[in-house]
Amino acid sequence: MSLPVKPLEQAIEVETLHMTMRFGAFTALDDVSIRITPGSFHALLGENGAGKSTLVKCMMGFYRATSGEMLVDRREALVPDPRAAHALGLGMVYQHFTLVPSLTAAENLVVSRDDAPRVIDWRRERAALAEFMARMPFSVPLDQPVRALSAGEKQKLEILKQLYLGRRFLILDEPTSVLTPDEADEVLGHVKALCEAGEITVMMITHKFREVTAYADAVSVLRWGKLVGSALVSDLSHADMARIMMGEAELPDPAPRTGMPGDAVLSLKGARASDRSGLKQIVIDALEVRAGEVVGVAGISGNGQMELMEVLTGQRPLGAGSIEVKGAPYGASREEARVKCVRYLPEEPLHNACAPRMSVTENINFRSFDLNGSGRRFWLSGREMRTRAAELVAGFKVRAASLDAPMASLSGGNVQRAVLARELTGEVDLLVISNPCFGLDFTAVAEIRARIMAARNGGAAVLLMSEDLDEIMELADRVLVMSEGRIAYEKPIADAQIAEIGHHMGGYSA
Numbered sequence: 001m002s003l004p005v006k007p008l009e010q011a012i013e014v015e016t017l018h019m020t021m022r023f024g025a026f027t028a029l030d031d032v033s034i035r036i037t038p039g040s041f042h043a044l045l046g047e048n049g050a051g052k053s054t055l056v057k058c059m060m061g062f063y064r065a066t067s068g069e070m071l072v073d074r075r076e077a078l079v080p081d082p083r084a085a086h087a088l089g090l091g092m093v094y095q096h097f098t099l100v101p102s103l104t105a106a107e108n109l110v111v112s113r114d115d116a117p118r119v120i121d122w123r124r125e126r127a128a129l130a131e132f133m134a135r136m137p138f139s140v141p142l143d144q145p146v147r148a149l150s151a152g153e154k155q156k157l158e159i160l161k162q163l164y165l166g167r168r169f170l171i172l173d174e175p176t177s178v179l180t181p182d183e184a185d186e187v188l189g190h191v192k193a194l195c196e197a198g199e200i201t202v203m204m205i206t207h208k209f210r211e212v213t214a215y216a217d218a219v220s221v222l223r224w225g226k227l228v229g230s231a232l233v234s235d236l237s238h239a240d241m242a243r244i245m246m247g248e249a250e251l252p253d254p255a256p257r258t259g260m261p262g263d264a265v266l267s268l269k270g271a272r273a274s275d276r277s278g279l280k281q282i283v284i285d286a287l288e289v290r291a292g293e294v295v296g297v298a299g300i301s302g303n304g305q306m307e308l309m310e311v312l313t314g315q316r317p318l319g320a321g322s323i324e325v326k327g328a329p330y331g332a333s334r335e336e337a338r339v340k341c342v343r344y345l346p347e348e349p350l351h352n353a354c355a356p357r358m359s360v361t362e363n364i365n366f367r368s369f370d371l372n373g374s375g376r377r378f379w380l381s382g383r384e385m386r387t388r389a390a391e392l393v394a395g396f397k398v399r400a401a402s403l404d405a406p407m408a409s410l411s412g413g414n415v416q417r418a419v420l421a422r423e424l425t426g427e428v429d430l431l432v433i434s435n436p437c438f439g440l441d442f443t444a445v446a447e448i449r450a451r452i453m454a455a456r457n458g459g460a461a462v463l464l465m466s467e468d469l470d471e472i473m474e475l476a477d478r479v480l481v482m483s484e485g486r487i488a489y490e491k492p493i494a495d496a497q498i499a500e501i502g503h504h505m506g507g508y509s510a
């Protein structure tokens with residue numbers, strides 16, 4: 001039986017009781033009981049694969065929990081599907097946007113309603129929207145196509161959409177991943193104010209301790225599918241949170257930067273390519289990455305980084321100009337990448353660097369299943385592939401139900417680890433990587449950054465595209481900013497200022 005939706009301005013309480021989710025013999029969620037009181041801002045922490053997404057998918061009716069139940073305002077709530085969760089007032093906001101880019105904000109709101117009429121009376125809807133917006137503590141431009149909004153405005157619109165749909169318990173799944181720090185603070189500040197006003201209750205999945213301390217009241221921590229701690233945020237330091245998440249495990253020390261850059265490994269000259277819309281050009285007059293050097297490319301996503309990555313991986317043709325690797329023209333075929341020891345980690349690795357339905361073993365062996373060490377072709381046996389996969393899975397701490405599990409069943413962070421295990425193993429002369437730590441927990445971030453630094457110290461040339469300025473400041477020898485398809489700024493890291501980089505990222509180079 002579904003409960004009636006609460007009227008506006010009333011946050012709801014949600015509680016899970018002994019929630020357990022098994023996938024075959026694997027227990028992803030083990031007897032988890034968490035109460036999120038009305039109007040509170042609850043953070044959910046846990047390492048990659050700890051079970052955070054599984055928990056919220058059970059709460060939202062995407063999965064049917066193997067056992068356990070959920071209470072909404074202390075009454076048993078059945079959620080056989082997401083519609084039932086919505087009817088109870090539960091909604092979800094993701095790290096990636098779910099809005100239709102070509103529609104305006106107003107159109108997005110109206111069409112998202114289950115009861116949206118086939119013929120919309122825009123005069124009536126507009127009046128109702130104006131009344132709704134007047135009651136909201138923040139607004140977004142309603143009449144522009146969503147594609148013209150900044151990432152921060154889009155995320156505010158996602159939250160407004162949930163409120164407009166009458167949702168009073170919001171699950172935020174890493175909601176600030178694609179926002180700048182300022183945008184993240186603005187969005188979370190509004191969310192907190194709504195909680196304090198008693199309008200919504202929030203559960204936020206995050207890997208950022210700073211956000212937990214700044215915005216959440218309470219925190220729950222999952223490890224290996226179990227709830228290992230729930231506490232008030234005011235009682236915990238960042239070190240306490242890390243300890244609860246990791247148990248006894250130790251963080252690796254940051255790898256020191258050693259050695260000086262050598263000869264150019266990658267060089268782009270006069271490169272021109274069309275962007276995804278086909279309307280604008282990517283223009284890179286000169287870009288060089290030398291052996292033993294990390295060149296960081298900062299920029300807000302959508303400013304040509306993805307196209308640059310596609311040019312370097314051979315997925316986007318050059319209209320003019322040249323790419324050279326180790327002094328010879330480079331066309332980025334699989335064979336050339338192998339011979340020249342070029343490795344990639346593209347954006348969204350599950351779709352761009354994996355076969356999602358194939359197993360972890362197969363995906364980890366993609367590069368090497370038909371080669372031996374000397375480059376001659378021969379086929380690795382099934383057993384050799386498994387042994388190799390098992391070693392890499394252990395070395396990079398990939399958490400999967402088994403080596404035979406399809407890649408798509410891994411948590412986001414574990415897909416990232418598995419692809420990095422494949423790409424960072426063996427001889428690497430040029431590494432082209434995009435947001436390598438996106439969605440990774442802090443232990444994995446430390447490990448992966450140490451591995452990137454080790455590859456650099458070992459003589460690899462690294463082109464690091466990242467939206468995380470801290471990452472660039474930590475790893476890069478030189479920083480560039482891409483803005484509107486061009487390199488708008490370039491400095492050795494020692495002379496670079498975060499504020500100045502941020503300024504150029506925003507496109508204010510004049």
Ligand SMILES: Nc1ncnc2c1ncn2[C@@H]1O[C@H](COP(=O)(O)OP(=O)(O)OP(=O)(O)O)[C@@H](O)[C@H]1O
Pocket residue numbers: 023026028046047048049050051052053054055399400401405409410411412413414439441
């Ligand atoms: N459909 C599925 N089939 C098999 N195993 C699954 C499935 N969904 C999740 N798992 C496994 O359950 C575990 C928990 O995954 P989950 O996505 O909940 O982790 P998470 O805490 O959200 O991690 P991340 O921070 O990386 O997003 C993982 O080991 C994952 O491989």
